[in-house]
Amino acid sequence: MTFQQELSSWNxxxxxxxxxxxxxxxxxxxxxxxxxxxxNDKKPTIISFLRHCGCPFAEKAFQKLRRIAEQNPAIHCIAVSHSDKAATEKWLEAVGGRGKVEVIVDDQRQSFTEYGLGYSSFWAVLNPWSLKNAMTIGKEEGFNIRPTESGSRWQVAGLFAADGEGVLTYAHQANTSDDLGDLDAAIGSVKFPKASL
Structure with missing residues (x-):
């Protein structure tokens, strides 16, 4: 990682x-x-659009998704990275591998934009509560800030779930950098869909 790469992530x-x-x-x-x-297999799907590789919140979101994928083989789990392929692969190795999660590299952010996920505000990234939470999950949970070789700190994350017919059952756009969405609610929305009236 170079200073220029780290600086670029703030652009x-x-x-x-x-x-x-x-x-x-x-x-x-x-x-x-x-x-x-x-x-084609009609499996329900959870899609986690991640913040940049190196972000402790992206790592926490990914590790939760990886556990879900291992515990729920009937649900297809996708993580979408907007960092480039090399940075994503290096990050995956550092965080323990992809497990049963399908990892998609979307460094052109086509999928991010199709799902309405653009750039966040200054406040969403650098508010004092999110910064405090970044320190807290580093100290208490071991999710520390890693080098950022590719990607943007301003990219909004998101969490979505779709049933076997491709209809969304859960949709969440992150409001702040530490907002991971509710993975349990996303899973529940495809495992226990509300009965149609």
């Missing part, structure tokens, strides 16, 4: 801005060149 203009709305529960999940829903 708020180093990628596309989302022009689409975040899709809502009950709508068809957007299909992108990298993510096609519904799946």
């Amino acid at each position: 708020p203009f180093n990628g596309p801005q989302a022009t689409k709305e975040v899709p809502t529960v009950g709508s068809k999940a957007p299909s992108t060149p990298q993510i096609t829903l519904p799946r």
Whole structure:
């Protein structure tokens, strides 16, 4: 990692801005060149759009998703990285591997923009509560800040779930850098869907 790479991650203009709305529960999940829903096997799917590789919140979100993938083989789990392939692979090795999670590298952010995930505000990234939480999960949970070789600290994360027909059952756009969404609610939305009226 170079100083220039680290500095580049702070550039708020180093990628596309989302022009689409975040899709809502009950709508068809957007299909992108990298993510096609519904799946041929009709498995429900959880999709976690990550912050940059190196972010402790991205690592926490990914490790939770990896545990879910191991515990729930009937659910397909996808993590989408906007860091480049080399940085993503290096980060995956550092955090214990991909496990049963399908990892998609979306460094052009096509899937991010299709799901309405653009750039966050200064406050969303650098508010005192998120900064405090970054220190807390480092001290208490071991999720420390790692070098950022690729990606943007301003990229908004998101968490989505879709049923076997490709209909969204959970949709969440992160409001702050430490906002991981509710993975338990996402899982519950595909494991125990509400009965249709």
